[in-house]
Amino acid sequence: MQFKILVVGKLRNEFIKAGVNEYLKRLLPFINIxxxxxxxxxxxxxxxxxxxxxxxxxxxxxxxxxxxxxxxNGEKLSSEEFSNKLFKLTTLNPQITFVIGGIYGVSENIKKSSKFLLSLSPMTFTHEFALLILLEQIYRAFKINRNEPYHY
Structure with missing residues (x-):
């Protein structure tokens, strides 16, 4: 199982870089991302x-x-629903790729080529925050799937 995240744009904020690095470190035991x-x-x-x-x-x-x-405008899932969906998908698909668009989102062609549209929230986030939130939710999904406590 391997995850890839394509992000249009760079990470500029140091506090977001720190958060991204923290969640990448936490995800190391679970997945190649x-x-x-x-x-x-x-x-x-x-x-x-x-x-x-x-x-x-x-x-x-x-x-x-x-x-x-x-x-x-994608599907809105609770953390538990996201965890279930993610692990069902990984049983059938060894490579999952998430795409985070730029300030205009992604083109309709990209949306049509995808298998699933996911909404993190009805609110709009910068690509930086979207990446951090996505990583946190992936980490949470692994903890939920393993019946392990999330909060520390």
Whole structure:
């Protein structure tokens, strides 16, 4: 089982970098997880930016990957539901790839190529916060799946 997270944009905030590193460290015993930061084209008009980002995202996705797009209009799951969904998916798909879009989200083509749209919240988050929240929820999913306490 392997997870990959594609993120359009860079991590700029030190406190988020620290949080991301903390959750990556916590996830080490459970899973091989890789984060790839892709260029953002936020300086371009929305349609052009989405097309350029789409091209780069598609270059970083292989055919055998199960794609989950983070999108505010995606399916809203509790932590327990997310854990159940994630572990059902991993039994059938050894490679799960999450995609976090840039300031405009992801193109409709990317959404259509995905197998699942996931909402972290009806609220909109920066790509940095979305990454941190996603990592925390993946970690929580492993703890739930193993019937281990989460809070420390």
């Amino acid at each position: 890789k984060i790839e930061f892709l260029p953002s084209f936020s300086e371009l008009p929305e349609k052009m930016a989405l097309l350029k980002e789409e091209e780069i995202i598609l270059k970083n996705i292989k055919n055998n990957e199960f794609i989950i797009i983070l999108d505010k």
